[in-house]
Amino acid sequence: MSPKLIQDIKTRWNRIENSKISRMLLYAVLSIVMFITMLSNIIPEQIDLELNAIAEEDIQAPFAVENEKETKAKVEEAVSSIEDKYYLDKERGLNQVVIIDQLFTSIEKMNVETSNEDVPDDQKQIENQISILKEGLPDVISNKIRDESLKSIIKAEPSDIAFAKELASNTVKNIMNQPITVDQINDKKDDVGPEIVQSTLPEGLKPALIDITSSAITYNYTFDAETTKQLREDAIKNVEPVFIREGEIIVEKGSVITSDDLYELERVGLLKENISPYPYIGLSMLIILLTAFLIYFLKDLIGEKKKENIQIIIYTLMFSLTLVLMKIVSLLSIYYPSVAFIVPVALGTMMIKMLIDEQSAIVSSIVFAICGSLIFNENTTSPFNFTYGTYILISSLAGIVFLGKRNVKSNILKTGLYVSIINAAVVLLTLALTNGQFDKWSIIWQVSFALLSGFISAVLTLGLLPFLEAGFGILTSMKLIELSNPNHPLLRKLLMETPGTYHHSVVVANLAESACEAVGANGLLARVGAYYHDLGKTKRPHFFIENQMNIENPHDKISPQLSKTIIIAHPYDGAELLRNYNLPTEIVDIAEQHHGTTLLKYFYHKAMQQSDKQIEESDFRYPGPKPQTKEIAIISISDAVEAAVRSMPKPTPTKIESLVRKIIADRLEDGQFNECSITLKELETVTISICETLNGMFHSRIEYPEEIHKKKVSQA
Numbered sequence: 001m002s003p004k005l006i007q008d009i010k011t012r013w014n015r016i017e018n019s020k021i022s023r024m025l026l027y028a029v030l031s032i033v034m035f036i037t038m039l040s041n042i043i044p045e046q047i048d049l050e051l052n053a054i055a056e057e058d059i060q061a062p063f064a065v066e067n068e069k070e071t072k073a074k075v076e077e078a079v080s081s082i083e084d085k086y087y088l089d090k091e092r093g094l095n096q097v098v099i100i101d102q103l104f105t106s107i108e109k110m111n112v113e114t115s116n117e118d119v120p121d122d123q124k125q126i127e128n129q130i131s132i133l134k135e136g137l138p139d140v141i142s143n144k145i146r147d148e149s150l151k152s153i154i155k156a157e158p159s160d161i162a163f164a165k166e167l168a169s170n171t172v173k174n175i176m177n178q179p180i181t182v183d184q185i186n187d188k189k190d191d192v193g194p195e196i197v198q199s200t201l202p203e204g205l206k207p208a209l210i211d212i213t214s215s216a217i218t219y220n221y222t223f224d225a226e227t228t229k230q231l232r233e234d235a236i237k238n239v240e241p242v243f244i245r246e247g248e249i250i251v252e253k254g255s256v257i258t259s260d261d262l263y264e265l266e267r268v269g270l271l272k273e274n275i276s277p278y279p280y281i282g283l284s285m286l287i288i289l290l291t292a293f294l295i296y297f298l299k300d301l302i303g304e305k306k307k308e309n310i311q312i313i314i315y316t317l318m319f320s321l322t323l324v325l326m327k328i329v330s331l332l333s334i335y336y337p338s339v340a341f342i343v344p345v346a347l348g349t350m351m352i353k354m355l356i357d358e359q360s361a362i363v364s365s366i367v368f369a370i371c372g373s374l375i376f377n378e379n380t381t382s383p384f385n386f387t388y389g390t391y392i393l394i395s396s397l398a399g400i401v402f403l404g405k406r407n408v409k410s411n412i413l414k415t416g417l418y419v420s421i422i423n424a425a426v427v428l429l430t431l432a433l434t435n436g437q438f439d440k441w442s443i444i445w446q447v448s449f450a451l452l453s454g455f456i457s458a459v460l461t462l463g464l465l466p467f468l469e470a471g472f473g474i475l476t477s478m479k480l481i482e483l484s485n486p487n488h489p490l491l492r493k494l495l496m497e498t499p500g501t502y503h504h505s506v507v508v509a510n511l512a513e514s515a516c517e518a519v520g521a522n523g524l525l526a527r528v529g530a531y532y533h534d535l536g537k538t539k540r541p542h543f544f545i546e547n548q549m550n551i552e553n554p555h556d557k558i559s560p561q562l563s564k565t566i567i568i569a570h571p572y573d574g575a576e577l578l579r580n581y582n583l584p585t586e587i588v589d590i591a592e593q594h595h596g597t598t599l600l601k602y603f604y605h606k607a608m609q610q611s612d613k614q615i616e617e618s619d620f621r622y623p624g625p626k627p628q629t630k631e632i633a634i635i636s637i638s639d640a641v642e643a644a645v646r647s648m649p650k651p652t653p654t655k656i657e658s659l660v661r662k663i664i665a666d667r668l669e670d671g672q673f674n675e676c677s678i679t680l681k682e683l684e685t686v687t688i689s690i691c692e693t694l695n696g697m698f699h700s701r702i703e704y705p706e707e708i709h710k711k712k713v714s715q716a
Contacts, residue, residue: 033320037327042279055251070242078235085224093176096216104165144215149208168213171195179221189214297363322348342449346399346457365396398422416458423450475584500546511638518689519682521630529590536574560607596626596672626675651698
């Protein structure tokens with residue numbers, strides 16, 4: 001396969017690897033891994049039971065749910081306990097009295113009219129009068145009065161009719177003043193007779209008046225529908241729903257399955273016929289929320305070179321590995337519950353912190369705790385086991401906190417020890433808070449597994465880290481510390497062949513590291529990059545002033561154009577040498593970009609003085625590129641400042657600060673920081689930091705007596 005084809009394949013792969021589609025696919029992988037690892041934990045246990053079967057074991061409710069059947073029975077009982085409510089309708093009694101009065105008034109009026117017309121009574125006329133009287137009465141009353149009774153009253157004397165009227169009205173009024181239900185109407189009608197019989201009314205009229213009066217007696221104790229309805233509604237509101245409580249034993253072992261048991265088992269979704277979609281919907285919603293949470297915080301994983309998907313790939317691998325380990329341990333914990341505490345969850349957060357950043361690790365610890373509380377729910381009735389969720393959260397955070405800022409290998413084992421201690425403490429406090437009765441061996445096993453968790457996390461981290469670093473070309477703090485070792489072949493080469501440049505690089509490293517840390521940049525990267533930034537000077541060491549010890553400056557004998565070519569070549573010679581030794585891209589970039597496109601002022605002005613023609617400034621500028629990161633920008637400032645201060649005869653704090661500010665202002669005006677994200681505020685912080693470091697290097701030193709004596713002798 002030709003090199004061109006290989007390069008073409010690499011280019012295409014990089015384009016695919018860093019595309020937005022690839023990023024979305026990686027987030028989809030995170031969601032799928034969460035779904036697969038948690039799916040079995042949300043599927044409710046389903047039992048095949050029949051009516052009148054014998055339960056082989058205790059069956060508990062996995063969650064709380066209302067027992068609608070029992071609640072309905074309690075509601076019906078409460079409603080039935082409220083009796084119908086009635087009220088005394090006095091208006092009805094008055095109406096009946098008015099009807100009787102009107103009847104007798106009509107009879108009196110008919111009799112007056114008949115007497116005035118002087119027409120003899122005949123049967124037809126009386127029947128006509130009876131018909132007229134009944135038409136004026138309500139049907140309920142007219143249908144109950146016999147014609148004979150009306151006929152007797154019509155033929156009575158006016159004085160008897162008036163007395164009968166008063167007697168009937170009083171009787172109806174007296175009886176209707178008492179509560180009369182529908183069932184009591186006939187009994188109350190019987191009370192009419194004694195009232196009239198005891199009166200002085202002629203005996204012949206008494207039966208007729210009893211008939212007429214009793215027809216007006218009706219019920220007046222009316223059903224109060226509104227009050228009854230309100231009382232029953234209040235009773236229903238006071239009924240508390242009956243719940244099947246979480247963890248409640250629905251069926252005891254050895255008992256016969258009843259219809260009520262089957263109903264309760266169906267309500268909690270334990271019957272095979274009852275397949276509910278809600279757990280799957282709930283899990284999907286949880287995963288969507290967690291994925292959105294991760295996307296929001298991981299969106300900042302965009303490097304200045306737009307190779308963000310490498311970090312997302314690493315994150316996906318570590319996230320998936322952690323969840324898979326939790327799932328495997330959870331399956332073992334079904335049979336041995338204490339094993340759950342051995343889960344090495346700190347592995348994931350430690351690796352994420354070292355390979356990506358601390359924020360991603362903290363966010364991951366929260367997600368791991370939520371997922372873990374669901375994955376380890378086998379021995380609980382609740383969907384979430386908050387005991388294990390808390391354990392996982394604290395263990396994850398402990399791995400992040402104790403790892404420290406430098407992320408060196410020696411810290412990993414120490415972190416594992418601290419995580420083990422924290423894990424054991426969490427287990428003990430959990431046991432104490434639950435106030436449960438645990439035997440000695442149960443406590444020993446749980447604490448032992450918790451201690452092993454931290455140790456396993458540290459061992460796995462140490463084992464996996466080199467593979468991930470090599471596989472993805474990751475520049476970790478540990479790798480940087482290894483590269484800072486003076487025994488590295490390139491640093492030995494720099495020291496042996498260009499001791500002046502080596503010393504210069506060490507000073508630049510000190511300046512750059514403190515300045516980077518002051519603005520929140522990667523100080524360790526700046527230090528190590530500064531060690532290697534002038535490696536290209538080893539190709540022609542004597543053409544650089546710091547290496548010209550007791551020799552003539554070769555630039556005095558060559559043209560400015562040739563001097564420019566030699567000087568400008570050193571960043572790119574160094575970058576090439578670094579690539580040949582397979583050093584990380586970040587170090588190569590520092591060597592290649594630390595001069596940006598700055599102007600070689602000395603040789604430019606020298607060329608201008610030696611030539612009659614106009615010299616283009618661009619001919620004496622470095623080809624670039626300009627610094628792309630804060631670290632490279634700060635190294636470029638430190639490089640220029642160190643060389644300038646070294647040439648200063650008697651540096652003072654004021655002179656140093658003035659020089660540093662001038663160099664930064666020149667670089668800023670020249671547009672050297674246009675392609676990186678450093679701000680003016682950060683440049684001010686860099687100025688202060690570099691000045692403080694330089695003042696510490698060039699502080700005044702007291703002359704000792706021996707030195708003063710030697711000086712006087714030499715002067716004499």
